Amino acid sequence: MMRYLWLVPVMPLLGFLVLAFFGRNLRKSIITLIGTGTVGLSALLVILIGIEFLTSPPAGNAFTLKLWTWMSSGGLSPSIAFYLDGLSLAFIFVVTFVGFLIHVYSSEYMRDDEGFARFLAFMNLFVSAMLILVLADNLALMYLGWEGVGLCSFLLIGFWYKESANAAAARKAFIVTRVGDTAMALGLFLLITEFNTLDIRSILETAPAHWTPGSAKVVWIAFLLLGGAVGKSAQLPLQTWLPDAMAGPSPVSALIHAATMVTAGVYLIARNHVVFELAPIAMKTVAIVGASTLLIAGFAAVVQYDIKRVLAYSTISQIGYMFLALGVGAWSAGIFHFMIHAFFKALLFLGAGAVIHALHHEQNIFKMGGLRKEMPVIFWTFLAGSGALAALPLVTAGFYSKDAILWYSWSSEKGSLFLWAAAFLGAFITSIYTFRMVFITFWGKMKTHIHLRPGRAMLIPLVVLAVLSIIGGFLETPHNLGHITLFSGMLSGVLPEVHILHSGAESTELILQVLTALTGFFGIYLAWHFWMKKPGFLFRLKQTRAGAALHHWWLTGWGFDWVYDLLIIRPFTWLSNINKNDIVDYISIAPSNLVVWLHNLTRRSQNGNLRWYAAGIALGLIITLTIALFL
Amino acid sequence: MLIAFYIAGVIAVVSTIMAVTRSNAVHALLYLIVSFLAAAVVLFVLGAHFAAALEVIVYAGAIMVLFVFVIMMLNIGGETEKAKERWLVPKRWIGPALMAAILFAILSYAILNQPVATASLSIVEPKTVGISLYTQYLLGVEIAAVMLMAGIIGAFHLGYTKRKSKHRFLKGE
Amino acid sequence: MEQIPVEQSLLLAALLFGIGLVGVLIRKNMILMMMSVEIMLNAAGMAFIIAGSRWAQPDGQVMFIFILTMAAAEVAVGLALILKLFHLQKSIDADEMTQMNDITEASESN
Numbered sequence: 001m002m003r004y005l006w007l008v009p010v011m012p013l014l015g016f017l018v019l020a021f022f023g024r025n026l027r028k029s030i031i032t033l034i035g036t037g038t039v040g041l042s043a044l045l046v047i048l049i050g051i052e053f054l055t056s057p058p059a060g061n062a063f064t065l066k067l068w069t070w071m072s073s074g075g076l077s078p079s080i081a082f083y084l085d086g087l088s089l090a091f092i093f094v095v096t097f098v099g100f101l102i103h104v105y106s107s108e109y110m111r112d113d114e115g116f117a118r119f120l121a122f123m124n125l126f127v128s129a130m131l132i133l134v135l136a137d138n139l140a141l142m143y144l145g146w147e148g149v150g151l152c153s154f155l156l157i158g159f160w161y162k163e164s165a166n167a168a169a170a171r172k173a174f175i176v177t178r179v180g181d182t183a184m185a186l187g188l189f190l191l192i193t194e195f196n197t198l199d200i201r202s203i204l205e206t207a208p209a210h211w212t213p214g215s216a217k218v219v220w221i222a223f224l225l226l227g228g229a230v231g232k233s234a235q236l237p238l239q240t241w242l243p244d245a246m247a248g249p250s251p252v253s254a255l256i257h258a259a260t261m262v263t264a265g266v267y268l269i270a271r272n273h274v275v276f277e278l279a280p281i282a283m284k285t286v287a288i289v290g291a292s293t294l295l296i297a298g299f300a301a302v303v304q305y306d307i308k309r310v311l312a313y314s315t316i317s318q319i320g321y322m323f324l325a326l327g328v329g330a331w332s333a334g335i336f337h338f339m340i341h342a343f344f345k346a347l348l349f350l351g352a353g354a355v356i357h358a359l360h361h362e363q364n365i366f367k368m369g370g371l372r373k374e375m376p377v378i379f380w381t382f383l384a385g386s387g388a389l390a391a392l393p394l395v396t397a398g399f400y401s402k403d404a405i406l407w408y409s410w411s412s413e414k415g416s417l418f419l420w421a422a423a424f425l426g427a428f429i430t431s432i433y434t435f436r437m438v439f440i441t442f443w444g445k446m447k448t449h450i451h452l453r454p455g456r457a458m459l460i461p462l463v464v465l466a467v468l469s470i471i472g473g474f475l476e477t478p479h480n481l482g483h484i485t486l487f488s489g490m491l492s493g494v495l496p497e498v499h500i501l502h503s504g505a506e507s508t509e510l511i512l513q514v515l516t517a518l519t520g521f522f523g524i525y526l527a528w529h530f531w532m533k534k535p536g537f538l539f540r541l542k543q544t545r546a547g548a549a550l551h552h553w554w555l556t557g558w559g560f561d562w563v564y565d566l567l568i569i570r571p572f573t574w575l576s577n578i579n580k581n582d583i584v585d586y587i588s589i590a591p592s593n594l595v596v597w598l599h600n601l602t603r604r605s606q607n608g609n610l611r612w613y614a615a616g617i618a619l620g621l622i623i624t625l626t627i628a629l630f631l
Numbered sequence: 632m633l634i635a636f637y638i639a640g641v642i643a644v645v646s647t648i649m650a651v652t653r654s655n656a657v658h659a660l661l662y663l664i665v666s667f668l669a670a671a672v673v674l675f676v677l678g679a680h681f682a683a684a685l686e687v688i689v690y691a692g693a694i695m696v697l698f699v700f701v702i703m704m705l706n707i708g709g710e711t712e713k714a715k716e717r718w719l720v721p722k723r724w725i726g727p728a729l730m731a732a733i734l735f736a737i738l739s740y741a742i743l744n745q746p747v748a749t750a751s752l753s754i755v756e757p758k759t760v761g762i763s764l765y766t767q768y769l770l771g772v773e774i775a776a777v778m779l780m781a782g783i784i785g786a787f788h789l790g791y792t793k794r795k796s797k798h799r800f801l802k803g804e
Numbered sequence: 805m806e807q808i809p810v811e812q813s814l815l816l817a818a819l820l821f822g823i824g825l826v827g828v829l830i831r832k833n834m835i836l837m838m839m840s841v842e843i844m845l846n847a848a849g850m851a852f853i854i855a856g857s858r859w860a861q862p863d864g865q866v867m868f869i870f871i872l873t874m875a876a877a878e879v880a881v882g883l884a885l886i887l888k889l890f891h892l893q894k895s896i897d898a899d900e901m902t903q904m905n906d907i908t909e910a911s912e913s914n
Contacts, residue, residue: 608902610837614828618730625737633807640816647820647843651827659836663843670820670846677813679853682865689872690846694879698839701883705890707833727829731822738818742811752808752857755865763862764869771866775873782877789884792891 001052005065005082008045008092009131011038015124023117032111035120036103039127043096050089054490061085061493064137075196081137083200086490090335091134091267094342098259099127101461105350106251108457109357119159123255126152130260134267139188139198142268146184146232149261150177156256157248166247173241180231180238184268187224190217204274213278222275222282226289229265233319236293240560242316246308250353253308258315258349259342266322266338270331273495277329283414287327291409291422294320296558298429302436303554306363307352310437313557314389315345317426321405324423328415330408331495332488336476337401339487343472344388344398347465351382354458355441360451365437370446377459379442381466386438388469390431390524393517394481397473402427404478406516407509420512427516431523439532478509636676643669656702660695667691681757813854820847834886834896838879845875 015038023031053063066081103123110119129148136142158170188198194210194217195203211218229235234242234257245257256262269276269286276283294317301313318341325334355371355378356363372379388398406427410420476487530538541547553559605612643666650662667690675683764772824847827840849868856864890896 603906606906608905608907610834610898610901611829611832614837615727615730618727618734618825618829622730622734622737625734625741629737629741636808636813643816644819644823647823650843651823651830651840656833656836660839663839666843667846670850673813673816674850674853676808677854678857679865679868682849682853682868685869685872686846689876690842694842694876697879697883698835701887702835705835705887705896707835707896724826724830727826730829731826734825735818735822738821739815742814742818745811752810752813752854753860755857755860755862760862760865760869763866768866771870775870778877779873782880786880786884789881789888 001048002058002063002084003065004045005049005063005084005135006067008042008049008096009082009128009135011042011045011128012124012131013128014038016121016128019117019121019124023121026117028111028116031117031120032107035117035124036100036107038124039096039100039103042127042131043100046089046092046096049084050093053084053089066137070141076140076192076198078138078140078198080141082135083137084135085494086492087267087270087335087494088134090339090487090490091263092131094339095127095130095134095260098342098346098465099123099255101464102251102255102259102346102350105254105353105458105461106249108455109251109353110249115159119156119249122152122155122159123251126156126256126261130264133264136200138200139191139203142200142271143185143188146181146228146264149256149264150174150181150232153177153245153256153261156252157245159248159252163247169241169244169247173245176238176241177231180228183224183226183231184228187221187228190221190224194221200271204272207274207278211278214280215278218275219279219282222279223285225268225272225275226282226286229268229323230289231265232268233262233265233323234316235265235289235320235323236296237560239293239297239316240557240564243309243312243557246306246312250308250349250356253311254346254349254353257312258345262315262319263322263338263342266319266326266334269323269326270335270495273326273331276326277496280414283327283329285327287324287409287414287419290320290323290325290327291419291426292320293317294324294426295422295429298426298433300554300557301433302429303551304433305366307355307365307368307437307441308349308363310365310433311345311348311352314348314430314433317430318345318389321402321423321426324409324419325405328409328412328419329496330405330412332476332491333401333404333408335491335495336487337405340388340397340401340469340472343465344385344396344469347381347385347462347469348389350458350462350465351378351385354378354454354462355382357458358450358452358454359448362448365440367447368441369444369448370442371450372442374446374450375453378454378462381462382442383438384466384469386434390434390520391427391516392431392520393513395470397469397471399517400473400477403513403516404476407478407512410512411508424516424519428519428523431520432527435524435527436531439527443532478513632676636673639669639672639676642666643673656707657699660699660702664691664695667695678752678754680754681760810854810858814851817847817851817854820844820850832897832899834889834898835883837898838882838886842875842879845871 015034018034019026019031026034062083062085064081064083066079069077069079071078103120106119106123110116113119126149129145129152131145133142133145133149136145154170154174157173158167160166161170191203192198195206197203207218231238242257242262246253248256276286297313297317297320301310301317304310304313318337322334322337322341325331325337355368355375358375358378359368362368384396388396390396391398391402393399406420406423409415409423410417474484477484542551556562646662646666646669650659650666653659653662667686671683671686671691674686821844824840824843827843828837831837831840849871852867852871853864856862856867886896889901893901895901
């Protein structure tokens with residue numbers, strides 16, 4: 001069965017080709033069948049492959065399927081080869097399964113759109129590119145998938161391209177991630193110069209012998225790869241594109257900007273963990289980036305009024321948690337949080353999409369309200385997702401994954417008190433903004449009436465994801481709560497164990513868990529108090545000068561857009577304006593300009609005067625004779 | 632014979648200069664005819680009797696006459712034309728004169744610095760010329776004939792204008 | 805005959821050629837311009853004959869005959885063209901007929 005691994009990325013690719021070329025002429029039911037069927041078949045295949053991988057693991061806990069050699073030049077010969085181990089299995093499961101649910105959802109959500117076939121084609125292409133990224137055996141093929149998902153993100157954010165704001169958002173996303181992509185490409189070039197190959201296996205095996213920890217080359221490479229990861233995963237300082245990317249349809253936000261593409265950076269760091277471990281300063285930077293991002297995004301989410309922007313900042317924040325986990329060496333905890341986050345964040349985005357769809361494209365939460373009784377399925381699933389996001393204890397999967405990260409940020413030998421404090425504060429803020437969103441949207445008086453109710457195709461994925469958000473946590477529980485290590489067991493051959501600084505800290509672990517649970521509940525209470533019971537307090541706070549300034553600063557994502565506009569965009573557009581007539585072009589036009597100038601100079605000699613021409617002939621005769629006789 | 636050569640040469644040069652500088656067109660043409668006659672004398676003295684005869688018959692006798700006919704037909708050379716031909720202004724003739732002088736200087740340098748020792752000139756019989764024409768240069772003769780025919784046809788076609796008015800005898804009927 | 809120096813006769817031909825050149829460049833009347841061209845042709849023919857006499861070969865005179873023929877044909881066609889031009893422009897002043905130039909925008913050149 002693992003022989004058919006290549007079908008997993010190829011089937012959505014075929015779906016893309018069929019829908020791209022013939023989609024316009026097909027019936028909607030056929031388009032739905034092709035668009036969702038390919039991803040569904042991939043998901044089924046992944047489940048079968050996963051069962052076989054886990055029950056009878058291949059030698060070395062890894063399976064390589066080489067298709068052909070892609071190119072061979074200058075000693076470098078990357079091949080089209082797929083590599084399956086615990087890490088990539090976790091990722092492809094999430095991508096295909098959650099992707100399938102989102103495709104089913106969007107078959108109803110986007111059904112009446114005129115670009116329905118185009119939408120499903122791009123979504124299929126995206127799934128295929130993401131699978132290539134994750135399954136790639138070498139960094140060149142991974143870069144192909146990397147660029148592919150970037151392209152699909154651009155195409156899908158700007159899906160409703162007739163609105164120029166959407167196109168601008170798509171452009172912004174592409175350009176900002178491009179900065180990261182360039183850094184990653186530079187890192188790949190440095191890796192080529194060091195190892196003369198991009199094969200991940202060989203690099204990870206020969207790296208420890210090749211470099212001493214902390215040597216300049218490996219630090220550079222790690223930082224450049226981190227640059228790429230930061231761009232794709234919307235972390236500091238390249239996080240500005242993700243809130244604007246909400247201009248795309250909700251299924252796009254769910255699939256790309258919550259569950260899968262933005263986690264590509266996490267995958268990159270986890271896959272190249274050997275390189276990062278050889279550069280401790282880079283690891284520390286990863287952790288600090290994660291910690292600061294989660295705080296910044298958390299505070300920004302508290303003041304947003306567009307429901308999708310709240311979720312966008314929440315995504316940035318949660319990926320900060322994953323980065324934090326990777327930075328302190330808790331590799332499998334970070335990947336576990338990725339999986340659980342994919343479930344509940346996709347659920348939240350799909351639920352938000354259902355609400356927006358029902359209220360006829362109203363996205364402002366302050367114009368919603370009272371939906372609790374009217375749309376019960378959406379309410380309960382949304383509540384399950386929010387609970388997981390806020391890490392409500394014991395019943396939600398989010399608790400187990402986030403708690404693991406908090407624990408390791410305290411206890412790992414690379415962790416520190418500050419990192420734990422940041423994560424702890426972040427958890428507090430998370431529950432505040434999450435339940436603020438829930439309360440304002442579903443409680444209170446109904447301000448906008450429901451136009452149409454979502455159908456089965458939209459509700460069933462919500463239910464499935466809600467169930468997963470609850471039971472998914474039981475794959476990996478902490479020491480004092482059952483100590484199930486199914487997930488980390490799967491990853492044990494791939495990612496190293498986290499080194500804990502103080503052992504025998506069971507009691508500390510319990511204290512931290514209780515603290516986290518209490519802050520979760522406290523955040524819910526604060527959200528209820530300040531936004532439901534006594535909204536006047538915050539309203540008065542916003543009227544004060546300091547309050548309004550703070551509100552505005554957090555609303556614009558801590559002013560990053562303004563800074564970038566001032567420092568980078570304005571000088572660049574000013575320079576481009578100066579070069580409007582393309583100075584370099586002058587050089588290439590120069591010969592023709594020279595010819596025209598010479599022509600204008602000499603055309604006076606063609607004055608139509610017969611005697612003038614005769615004089616010219618005589619002069620030529622004299623010159624010719626002179627040359628013939630004297631030279 | 633040398634005296635004849637020099638006298639004819641002087642006459643040729645002087646009459647050519649006069650031909651070039653007259654404002655009245657008919658005067659210029661007449662001076663040119665004199666120049667050609669003097670040139671024919673020069674050719675005779677050089678020993679080319681046949682060429683001298685041809686020069687008189689064809690050049691002075693046909694071509695120049697053609698010129699005179701056209702001038703008279705177009706009625707040029709009168710008083711109004713004289714005003715236009717204002718070429719005694721130095722501005723006009725200094726350039727061409729300079730160029731011609733330089734050309735003459737170059738040519739005379741080429742002529743006078745011959746490495747080959749000069750020989751004397753001899754008479755070439757018309758008979759020899761005729762034989763050479765019709766044996767060695769036969770093709771040239773034929774082509775020259777074709778060229779003359781082309782000239783005739785061309786001149787006829789260019790000069791042909793449809794009669795705009797009928798003869799008075801043909802009008803009215 | 806035996807005493808006529810070759811250089812001097814060639815100099816005579818060159819002098820006539822130069823005078824003819826001056827005539828072409830000075831004249832405004834097109835017919836007289838053509839006449840100056842005839843002077844130059846005559847001088848060239850004279851040079852040919854001098855050469856033929858010097859080498860005692862008939863080729864010089866043969867060439868002179870050809871030049872003569874060509875001059876006749878050229879004069880015929882050229883004068884016909886000048887006639888046509890006179891009918892069109894009512895003048896045969898070469899300085900007035902300069903429409904085929906590159907200087908003014910309104911020209912129909914090129």
